[in-house]
Amino acid sequence: MIEIDGRNLALADIAAVADGASVHLSPGALIRMAASQESAVATASKRPVYGRSTGVGANRTVALAEAGGSDTHGLKLLRSHAVDAGRPLDRRTVRAMMVVRLSQLAAGGSGIDPGIAAALSDLINANVVPEIREFGGIGTADLQALAGTALTMLGEREPLGGGGARRSVDGWATADALPFISSSALTIAQAVLAHQELSGLLKNAESVAALSFVAMSGNAEALSPAVAAAADTPAVAEAANTFHGLVQGSGEPSRIQDPYCLRTLPQIFGSQAEELQALGALLSRLVTAGNENPLVHGSASDGSHDVAHHGLFQMTNLARRVDTLQLAIGAACATHLRRIDLLCDPTYTGLHPFLAEDGTGQSGVMMLEYVAAAAVGRIRANGQPASLQTVVLSLGAEEDASFASLATAQLQSTVEALATVTAVELVCASRALRLQGRRPEELGSTRLRAMLEAGLTLPYDVTDRDLRGDLEQAQQLVRASH
Numbered sequence: 001m002i003e004i005d006g007r008n009l010a011l012a013d014i015a016a017v018a019d020g021a022s023v024h025l026s027p028g029a030l031i032r033m034a035a036s037q038e039s040a041v042a043t044a045s046k047r048p049v050y051g052r053s054t055g056v057g058a059n060r061t062v063a064l065a066e067a068g069g070s071d072t073h074g075l076k077l078l079r080s081h082a083v084d085a086g087r088p089l090d091r092r093t094v095r096a097m098m099v100v101r102l103s104q105l106a107a108g109g110s111g112i113d114p115g116i117a118a119a120l121s122d123l124i125n126a127n128v129v130p131e132i133r134e135f136g137g138i139g140t141a142d143l144q145a146l147a148g149t150a151l152t153m154l155g156e157r158e159p160l161g162g163g164g165a166r167r168s169v170d171g172w173a174t175a176d177a178l179p180f181i182s183s184s185a186l187t188i189a190q191a192v193l194a195h196q197e198l199s200g201l202l203k204n205a206e207s208v209a210a211l212s213f214v215a216m217s218g219n220a221e222a223l224s225p226a227v228a229a230a231a232d233t234p235a236v237a238e239a240a241n242t243f244h245g246l247v248q249g250s251g252e253p254s255r256i257q258d259p260y261c262l263r264t265l266p267q268i269f270g271s272q273a274e275e276l277q278a279l280g281a282l283l284s285r286l287v288t289a290g291n292e293n294p295l296v297h298g299s300a301s302d303g304s305h306d307v308a309h310h311g312l313f314q315m316t317n318l319a320r321r322v323d324t325l326q327l328a329i330g331a332a333c334a335t336h337l338r339r340i341d342l343l344c345d346p347t348y349t350g351l352h353p354f355l356a357e358d359g360t361g362q363s364g365v366m367m368l369e370y371v372a373a374a375a376v377g378r379i380r381a382n383g384q385p386a387s388l389q390t391v392v393l394s395l396g397a398e399e400d401a402s403f404a405s406l407a408t409a410q411l412q413s414t415v416e417a418l419a420t421v422t423a424v425e426l427v428c429a430s431r432a433l434r435l436q437g438r439r440p441e442e443l444g445s446t447r448l449r450a451m452l453e454a455g456l457t458l459p460y461d462v463t464d465r466d467l468r469g470d471l472e473q474a475q476q477l478v479r480a481s482h
Contacts, residue, residue, distance in 0.1 A: 006106030032108035040111025074177030107290030139402030236270030315404035330383035430455025
């Protein structure tokens with residue numbers, strides 16, 4: 001059971017809810033939301049409040065009371081904003097979106113009825129997941145996804161997987177419509193899930209790269225404490241120390257100076273770790289920040305209540321952070337491919353070309369290079385900065401967009417592709433070490449022994465055969481904890 005208090009929510013807890021954990025709204029969060037609702041009502045009685053007493057977007061100058069029918073405007077807003085398109089998102093991603101939005105609402109800046117948040121909590125615990133499709137958001141709030149969620153709560157849309165519409169709320173007040181949908185919860189959730197998977201995947205990729213280093217008898221001088229002390233960033237220094245600990249005592253080096261793919265391991269993995277950490281820090285803030293527009297603040301009890309109309313919903317920093325991480329991962333791909341290439345080269349391993357059974361022209365792992373290169377192509381394409389995109393919408397009322405939603409979708413795609421590249425390297429490195437007669441107990445690092453032991457669970461047969469099964473097993477291994 002994950003408590004949602006609107007103050008702290010670990011990224012790992014979001015992943016846990018995505019995987020099926022239940023949630024509980026803290027009493028403090030309910031009190032905070034009730035106070036926020038009271039403040040919003042008090043402010044709206046004194047001056048116009050966007051989306052509460054006015055229309056939205058280019059209709060922001062329309063007063064709902066003057067337009068007539070303002071009591072039904074909220075429902076109309078949800079219905080009109082719920083359109084999306086493309087492939088349905090998976091259940092895990094949507095559950096993550098739901099808990100992120102719940103956490104933001106619990107922060108108490110939206111003015112929403114606490115009963116809506118409680119209903120959302122119940123929906124998560126019942127594992128009723130709205131069907132959300134991939135195209136809709138542009139990095140200025142996931143209006144479509146959250147409006148679709150509201151329609152599911154109202155019983156107007158069937159949930160993901162069908163089974164019939166189920167009502168979890170009765171009606172939807174105009175005052176609660178915009179406060180529910182004014183969030184980038186889906187975009188943030190996609191980034192959180194990608195971040196959490198990358199945290200484990202990049203650590204395993206370090207271990208796999210260290211196996212390649214051992215298989216090619218790399219020179220550990222490039223990873224020495226002296227090199228770490230001269231590193232340009234703390235993350236690179238930490239990576240140098242990590243690799244030094246992984247490969248220390250693994251054997252004598254074969255060269256004075258290694259190819260870049262071995263010699264620059266600290267820079268390659270240190271830069272990725274640095275950007276991943278920066279993204280994690282930003283996400284930890286966003287999941288409880290409640291960047292509502294308008295933002296309700298102050299207290300109705302002492303007359304300090306007010307709202308602030310702002311642009312914090314523009315996920316500019318998130319898009320930039322994701323783009324920077326994508327660039328770091330994309331830049332590392334050249335060395336991933338080069339290590340795979342050199343593992344197939346007798347000059348570096350002392351084995352037959354392509355780690356084949358013999359030298360009679362067998363292809364061995366040759367085609368795995370092509371698979372890795374195809375995956376790298378996807379990563380590099382995803383590395384094109386989404387934050388450079390923009391658009392003008394809503395009769396010119398919204399003249400920019402961060403496209404953080406595109407960036408986070410690309411990051412999820414990168415995770416899948418990077419797992420493939422890392423899995424190919426694991427297949428090749430573990431095969432090379434097996435053919436060299438190396439055993440886990442020869443390695444001084446417990447972590448590296450565990451990775452080699454995992455790699456040695458792959459099929460032993462080195463004759464030419466279909467390697468799809470090997471690769472699928474390796475993908476599972478590089479995504480697991482060791």
